[in-house]
Amino acid sequence: AQKITQTQPGMFVQEKEAVTLDCTYDTSDQSYGLFWYKQPSSGEMIFLIYQGSYDEQNATEGRYSLNFQKARKSANLVISASQLGDSAMYFCAMRENAGGTSYGKLTFGQGTILTVHP
Amino acid sequence: NAGVTQTPKFQVLKTGQSMTLQCAQDMNHEYMSWYRQDPGMGLRLIHYSVGAGITDQGEVPNGYNVSRSTTEDFPLRLLSAAPSQTSVYFCASRERGGLRNEQYFGPGTRLTVT
Numbered sequence: 001a002q003k004i005t006q007t008q009p010g011m012f013v014q015e016k017e018a019v020t021l022d023c024t025y026d027t028s029d030q031s032y033g034l035f036w037y038k039q040p041s042s043g044e045m046i047f048l049i050y051q052g053s054y055d056e057q058n059a060t061e062g063r064y065s066l067n068f069q070k071a072r073k074s075a076n077l078v079i080s081a082s083q084l085g086d087s088a089m090y091f092c093a094m095r096e097n098a099g100g101t102s103y104g105k106l107t108f109g110q111g112t113i114l115t116v117h118p
Numbered sequence: 119n120a121g122v123t124q125t126p127k128f129q130v131l132k133t134g135q136s137m138t139l140q141c142a143q144d145m146n147h148e149y150m151s152w153y154r155q156d157p158g159m160g161l162r163l164i165h166y167s168v169g170a171g172i173t174d175q176g177e178v179p180n181g182y183n184v185s186r187s188t189t190e191d192f193p194l195r196l197l198s199a200a201p202s203q204t205s206v207y208f209c210a211s212r213e214r215g216g217l218r219n220e221q222y223f224g225p226g227t228r229l230t231v232t
Contacts, residue, residue, distance in 0.1 A: 032217065033217035035221075043225065043226050044225055044226070045208065045210075045226075047222075091161070097217060105163055105176065106163070106221060108160035108162070109160050110158055110159060110160045111158075111160055
């Protein structure tokens, strides 16, 4: 079964508008972390934002925020005021605690390609 | 700091050839991992290491070997390349510790097996 599901293969947004990229996850752990990465066409993986399962507040980093709904097991990325440079592939990923042995193993979703139109 | 470095950036192999993808990090991170990225499948974990001398298999280990003789280096060996191993390979490292610690990725190696 997929542990991380990103159901939107592609998304389009107008410059300066907000966009939400969906991510749902599946885990039986109580302690886990959720990450979003950006991969521009140049190929590097850029860390954007992190949400811990016990964090009471939704994470925010500049124009990025994470809409974390624990009961629904969703961790959607919201990008406000989209810019042309936001056009990229976006990956949601999860790190489970796995009995304290969270050795850096990230499980990734399939990715969503975001295109920002001028 | 150079961060995580990978060589080569691009490689073309013929079926049956072997090669080693190099990965090094200068951040004294204990944890290192190798992922492969294929279209529509995200990144999948091949092998990982929690310290020098300790390695373990990830989700898709078949056809690959790793070793970790030093903290800095974590090479990935393809024993007998197959077209199914055509992919982009990422090495990553992070500090030992909690869930929050960021994973740093190398720039990737694009491998084509013909």
